[in-house]
Structures are given as structure tokens and as C-alpha cells.
Amino acid sequence: MSRKLPKYFFNFVCLLVYIFLLAPIVVVLLSSLTTTEYIVFPPEGLTLRWYTELIEHPEFMQSFTLSIIVALGTAIIATAIGTLASLAFVRRQFKGKTAIVQLVGSPLLIPSVVFGVALLQFYSWIGLAASPLALILGHIILTVPFVMRLVVASLVGFDRSIEQAALNLGAGPMKVFFQITLPIIKSGVIAGAIFAFITSFDDLTVALFIVSTDVVTLPVRIYTYMQYQYDPIITSVSSIMILFTVVLMLIIERVLGVGKVFSSKN
Amino acid sequence: MQAGIGTEHDLLLQQKKKNMNKKRLDTWLLLLPTLGIFIFFFLLPLFFLFMTSFKNFDASTGVGNEWTLQNYIKFMSDPFYLGVVWRTVKIALLTTLITIIISYPVAFQISRSKGRARNYLTLLVLSPLLISMVISWVILLSNNGVVNTTLLKMGWIDQPLTLLYTELSVVIGMVHVLFPYMVLSIMGSLEKIDPSVIRASQNLGASSFRTFFSILLPLTLPGVFAGSVMVFSLSVSSFVTPAILGGPQVKVMSYLTYEQVAVMLNWPYGGAIGFLLILIATITIIAYSKILARSEKGVAIQ
Numbered sequence: 001m002s003r004k005l006p007k008y009f010f011n012f013v014c015l016l017v018y019i020f021l022l023a024p025i026v027v028v029l030l031s032s033l034t035t036t037e038y039i040v041f042p043p044e045g046l047t048l049r050w051y052t053e054l055i056e057h058p059e060f061m062q063s064f065t066l067s068i069i070v071a072l073g074t075a076i077i078a079t080a081i082g083t084l085a086s087l088a089f090v091r092r093q094f095k096g097k098t099a100i101v102q103l104v105g106s107p108l109l110i111p112s113v114v115f116g117v118a119l120l121q122f123y124s125w126i127g128l129a130a131s132p133l134a135l136i137l138g139h140i141i142l143t144v145p146f147v148m149r150l151v152v153a154s155l156v157g158f159d160r161s162i163e164q165a166a167l168n169l170g171a172g173p174m175k176v177f178f179q180i181t182l183p184i185i186k187s188g189v190i191a192g193a194i195f196a197f198i199t200s201f202d203d204l205t206v207a208l209f210i211v212s213t214d215v216v217t218l219p220v221r222i223y224t225y226m227q228y229q230y231d232p233i234i235t236s237v238s239s240i241m242i243l244f245t246v247v248l249m250l251i252i253e254r255v256l257g258v259g260k261v262f263s264s265k266n
Numbered sequence: 267m268q269a270g271i272g273t274e275h276d277l278l279l280q281q282k283k284k285n286m287n288k289k290r291l292d293t294w295l296l297l298l299p300t301l302g303i304f305i306f307f308f309l310l311p312l313f314f315l316f317m318t319s320f321k322n323f324d325a326s327t328g329v330g331n332e333w334t335l336q337n338y339i340k341f342m343s344d345p346f347y348l349g350v351v352w353r354t355v356k357i358a359l360l361t362t363l364i365t366i367i368i369s370y371p372v373a374f375q376i377s378r379s380k381g382r383a384r385n386y387l388t389l390l391v392l393s394p395l396l397i398s399m400v401i402s403w404v405i406l407l408s409n410n411g412v413v414n415t416t417l418l419k420m421g422w423i424d425q426p427l428t429l430l431y432t433e434l435s436v437v438i439g440m441v442h443v444l445f446p447y448m449v450l451s452i453m454g455s456l457e458k459i460d461p462s463v464i465r466a467s468q469n470l471g472a473s474s475f476r477t478f479f480s481i482l483l484p485l486t487l488p489g490v491f492a493g494s495v496m497v498f499s500l501s502v503s504s505f506v507t508p509a510i511l512g513g514p515q516v517k518v519m520s521y522l523t524y525e526q527v528a529v530m531l532n533w534p535y536g537g538a539i540g541f542l543l544i545l546i547a548t549i550t551i552i553a554y555s556k557i558l559a560r561s562e563k564g565v566a567i568q
Contacts, residue, residue, distance in 0.1 A: 006474055014375045017368050021390060021445070024402030027412055031405060039405055041412040081299040088296035092289070100297065103304055109547060110312070111503030113520040114540035117527050121318065122311035141308045144300060202398045205505045209528070222401065223510070230408075238401050245397045253389055 025242055032235035039232050050236035060237055063221040067201055070132050070217060074139040074200035079193040081140075082147030083185075089148070090155040108145050115141070116209035123210065130212035138210060139200040146199065147192035154188025187255070194252055198245055319537035328533045337538035347522075347539075354518040355546070357433060357508070358501035361440040362494050365448045368441070369493070373452035374482075395446040400510045403439045404430060407511070431515040439507040444500055448493040455489025456482075495554040499547040519543045 027041050035045035054060050088094070089101065107115065119138050128134050162184075166176045182189070204219040211220050222237055319337055324330035341347045376387045406412045407429040414426040429435055459482070467477045505520040512518065517525075519539060526536030 010371060011375075013368075013371050017372050018390060020368070021394060021442070024399040024406065024442070025393070025397065027406055028399070028402045031412075038410070040410075040415070041405065081303070084296045085300040088293050092293040092296075094290070094293050100301065103309070104300060107308065109499065109551065111505070111520055111523075111540065111543050111547065113503070113505040113523050114315070114544060115308070115312070117523060117533075117536060117540060118311035118315035119307065120527075121315055121533065122307070125314070137303065137307050140303055144304075198396050202396075204398070208524075219398070226401070226404070226510075234401060235405065242397050242399075249389060249393070249396055253385060 028235050028238050028242060032232060032239040034232055034235075037231065039230065039235055050232040051240075053233060054236060054240075057233065059216070060218070060221060060233075063216050063218040064240075066132065066215065067218040070135045070139065071197045071201040073132065073136040074143055075193045075197040077136065078140045078143040078147050078196045079189060082144045082192060083151050083189055085144075086148050086151040086155055087181075090152055090158075104148060105145050107141050112142065112203075112205040116206040119206065120209040130210055130215040132215070134210050135207060135215070135217065136200075138206045139196075139203060142203065142206065143196035143199050146195045150188045150192040150195065151185060152188075154185040158184060190255060191252060194248055198248060201241075201245070315537045316541060318534050319541055321534045323532050323534050328531050330534070337535050338542070340535070341538060341542060350517050350519060350522055351542075351546075353433070353516070354502055354520075354543075357436055357440065357518065358498050360437050361444060361501045362498045364437065364441050365445055365497050366490055366494065369445060369448040369452055370490075373449045373456055376449070377453050377456040391449050392446050394443050398506070399442065400439055400507055403435065403442070403511055407435050407438070430511065431513050433512070433516055436508050436512040436516050436518075439511040440501050440504065443504070443507055444497045447496045447500065448490075451493030451496065452486055452489045455486040459485050491554070491558075495550060499550050502547050502550070503543060519546075 031039055031041040031043050032050055033046045033048070034040055034043035035047045035049065036043075085104065089097070116138075123129075123134055158181075163176050163180050166180050167173075171179070202219060203217075204223055207217045207220050208223070211217060216224075218237070218241065222234060226234060318329055320333050320335065322330035322332045322334045322336065372391060376384060376391065379387060404411070408414075409426045409428070409430070411430070413429060414423075417423045418426065463481060463485075464477060467481050472480070503520060505524065508516060508518045508521055509524065512521070514521075514525075520543060523536050523540045523543065526532045526539060530536075
């Protein structure tokens with residue numbers, strides 16, 4: 001018995017940590033179902049009223065659409081250019097490689113609030129107004145490092161003799177890329193794209209500086225709404241965001257396995 | 267005949283050279299889109315902001331025309347601002363420490379588990395990284411929030427505790443968001459340990475505590491260290507968590523940057539604070555890599 005005691009204690013500690021990790025999600029999801037006019041947990045009564053109420057707040061729907069457009073644009077462009085650059089990084093030797101590797105990795109080290117301020121100043125100088133494009137450009141910088149980390153990991157250990165064989169059999173370089181290379185590194189590319197999408201979709205810091213009154217992403221909308229009001233609408237919007245991300249995470253898990261995606265990191 | 271071979275040889279060389287040039291060209295074509303966007307929308311803006319931080323403040327345009335060091339001097343000579351630096355560092359240190367303590371058991375448990383369970387635990391542990399849950403903490407910690415109503419109902423307190431907009435709430439939110447980085451880092455070094463080492467220690471009669479302190483902990487120290495650097499520098503520079511859970515009541519450096527630019531419209535001063543923030547984060551990482559180079563057995567920051 002006494003030998004098992006530390007083990008029970010150990011499992012109990014882990015359980016507490018898991019509760020700590022999950023508590024916020026559970027609280028938001030459940031309290032979005034309350035019938036009261038204020039946020040309360042556990043919810044009093046059950047209703048989907050705060051979700052239907054969202055329809056009467058077209059600004060939330062607009063922001064949701066904008067966030068999706070920006071996140072999609074970011075994911076597509078960041079994945080495309082990140083994959084190309086990863087090919088150069090893994091397969092080619094060139095002058096200034098270390099400097100470029102450091103440059104492309106540095107958005108992870110620069111506080112995003114500083115980047116947001118810098119970008120706002122730059123945009124106002126070159127006269128680029130708040131627009132999906134302005135947001136996408138900022139988010140590309142934030143997400144390319146993630147994309148490249150995942151794609152580079154899937155390119156390392158790639159058997160290039162397959163490509164050579166295809167070339168010798170007369171396939172053009174484009175055909176080799178799309179029919180041989182891409183299918184093999186597919187998992188890294190998809191994981192990179194989903195990561196880029198989620199990062200862009202969740203970003204508050206950089207977007208906070210770039211948005212204008214007509215162009216507001218969902219996180220910024222929730223943030224500004226919270227400054228003035230505090231009602232269950234916040235919980236229903238947050239729940240939608242959470243459910244949306246959970247679905248994407250489950251896709252990663254189904255398609256690739258989280259273990260696989262992150263084992264490449266270590 | 268000789269000449270023929272010669273030209274053939276030359277031709278081959280020429281072909282090779284052509285291939286080399288072509289290869290060099292398409293290397294740059296591969297890099298061009300990424301490099302272009304990074305130079306134009308990352309390096310240039312940061313460079314201009316850096317220049318701005320050496321300008322004086324002009325009430326009408328925000329940025330004046332004179333060069334000055336005043337912004338940096340003002341920040342470093344004012345006890346209020348130095349207090350903000352201390353608070354920023356203190357919150358980051360606390361966050362790092364708590365993260366280490368709660369990540370270790372979890373990392374150990376996950377590295378021991380297999381199959382499905384392992385996948386779902388990993389997913390759970392990574393969730394704060396992907397799902398932004400700062401707003402949920404507001405609901406949990408506010409005066410009429412979950413924690414206070416529960417404590418009131420149980421009769422443990424008479425009036426609600428002030429939890430939100432304190433350093434405590436910022437640290438809680440920060441630990442939650444940055445937890446995944448520490449767990450991944452510790453898991454990385456736990457997985458490198460040969461399980462037979464642990465079995466040997468147990469067979470030789472060492473208690474679990476002894477095994478932990480003389481085998482497991484020393485071997486995973488590099489992972490703990492790498493995770494700490496990551497958590498510390500991310501915590502120093504994070505904006506969303508302190509802005510939502512601390513607000514103006516708990517000012518940290520990133521919030522000051524935002525406030526100076528967005529509220530006071532003092533671009534040069536906001537820029538200066540921002541670059542001092544970068545400096546603190548960079549010094550941490552450089553100090554880490556110096557120590558790493560000396561000890562020679564650490565793991566690199568991923």
C-alpha cells in the first residue's frame with residue numbers, strides 16, 4: 001500500500017493539471033447556454049438563445065467572415081511560399097544561408113506588439129489602408145516560421161533517388177514536384193497550413209493595430225466588445241471559435257497524428 | 267579525333283556550368299517570395315520604428331524632426347517605468363517557475379503512455395497553444411465569476427476576492443498559455459533517456475525519490491532549461507494575456523508600448539519601449555546560448 005501511495009499522489013497531481021488546462025473551455029462552453037442576462041457558471045437553465053442572438057449582431061458575423069478570409073489567405077500564401085523556401089533551405093547551399101534562416105525564424109522572438117506597431121507605422125507611410133490584404137501580409141510574417149519548421153522536418157530524410165528516377169524517365173521538374181515531391185511531404189505541408197490558419201484566426205495583437213472601423217477581425221471584435229459590455233454573447237462567440245479550432249485540431253489528429261507532427265520538433 | 271574529344275569535353279563543362287547557374291538561379295527563385303515579404307513587411311517596418319524611437323515627440327504629427335536619445339533616457343531614469351520593467355520580469359519569472367513545477371509530472375506521464383492515450387493527452391496538453399482561452403479566464407476570475415461564486419456558496423469567504431486585473435490573474439493566464447512549450451521541451455529530453463538506466467537504479471534499491479533526484483532530474487535538466495528560456499522570453503513579450511487579464515491595473519512593458527502608441531499617440535516613446543522589450547528578450551536568449559556553449563550538453567532551442 002505505502003509503495004503505491006506516491007503513484008496515486010502523482011496521478012492526482014497530473015489530473016489537477018489536466019483540469020486546469022480544460023477548465024476554461026468547459027466553463028465557456030457551458031456558460032454560453034445560460035438563460036440569464038449575465039454570465040454565470042454553472043448555467044441557469046439551458047437555451048441556445050445567445051447563439052441565435054448572434055444573428056442580430058451582424059457585426060460579429062461580418063468579423064467572423066473576415067477572419068475566415070484572412071486566415072484562409074494567410075494559410076494558402078504562407079504555406080506556398082514557406083514550402084518553396086524550405087526546399088531551398090534543405091536542398092541547396094548558398095551564400096548568406098544562416099542569415100536568411102535567422103531572419104525567417106525571428107518573428108518568433110520579436111514581441112508581436114512591437115511588430116504590430118511597426119507594421120501600422122509602415123502601412124500609414126506607404127498608404128496601405130486596413131484591408132484583408134494588409135492583415136494577410138502581417139499574418140504571413142507570423143506564420144511562415146511555423147510552416148517552414150514543419151515542412152523542413154518532412155523534407156529531411158527524403159529519398160531523392162525517386163525524383164531522380166522520374167527526371168530520368170523524362171518528367172519535367174514541375175511534374176516531378178507535383179506528382180512526387182509534394183505527395184511525399186504532404187503531411188508537413190497540411191500541418192503547416194492548418195497551423196497558419198489557426199494562428200491567423202486567433203491573432204489579436206497584430207490585428208489590433210491594423211484594423212479599422214469597417215475591417216475588424218473576430219478576436220478584435222470580442223476584445224473591444226468586452227471593454228464596454230459583459231454579457232453571455234461573449235461566451236457564445238468564444239464557444240464558436242473554440243469549437244471551430246477543436247474541429248481543426250481533430251483533423252490534424254485524424255490525418256497525421258499529433259504525435260507525428262510534434263515528434264519532428266524534438 | 268583529339269579536337270573532337272576536346273570540344274566534347276568543353277561542351278560537357280559548359281553544360282555543367284549552365285546547370286550550376288540554372289540551379290543558383292532557381293534557388294533564388296525559391297527564396298524570393300519569402301525573402302521579399304520578410305524584407306518589405308518585417309525588416310523595413312522594424313527598422314523604421316527603430317529610427318522613430320530616436321525622434322522627439324510632436325503633439326500634432328506624433329513624430330518630430332529632431333534626433334534625440336530622450337525617449338530611452340526618460341524610460342530608464344523614471345522609477346515608475348523601471349517598476350514596470352521589474353513587474354514584467356517578475357511575472358515572467360513566476361510563470362516560468364510554476365510552469366516547470368506543473369509540467370514535469372505531466373511530461374513524465376505522457377512520455378510513459380502509449381498509443382491512443384498518448385495522442386489524446388498530447389492534444390490536451392497542446393490545446394492552450396491552439397485555442398485562445400484568455401476570455402475564459404475572465405469569466406472564471408471576475409468578481410462575480412465562477413471561482414468567487416463557488417467560494418461564496420461554500421461559505422469560505424464573505425465577499426468576493428479581487429482576482430481579475432491583478433498580477434495573480436496575469437500569471438495564471440500566462441502559465442496556461444505557455445504550459446505547452448515547457449511540456450514539449452521536457453518530454454523531448456525525457457524520451458532521450460534509456461529506460462534501462464531507471465530500471466537499473468530501481469534494481470539497485472534506490473527509492474523513487476532517489477531515482478528522480480539523482481537520475482531523472484539531472485538528465486532532463488537541459489530540457490527544463492530550454493523550456494524555461496522559451497517560456498520566459500515569450501512571457502516577457504506577450505501582450506494579449508496581460509492586456510485582458512491585467513489591463514491598465516497591471517501594466518507590463520508590452521502594454522505600455524500599446525498604450526503609448528494607441529492611446530497617447532506618442533510613437534517615438536512607444537517605439538523606444540518596444541525596442542527595450544526586444545533587448546530584454548534577446549539578452550535572455552543570448553545568455554542562455556552562452557551557458558549552453560559552456561556546458562556542451564544542453565539541447566538547442568527549437
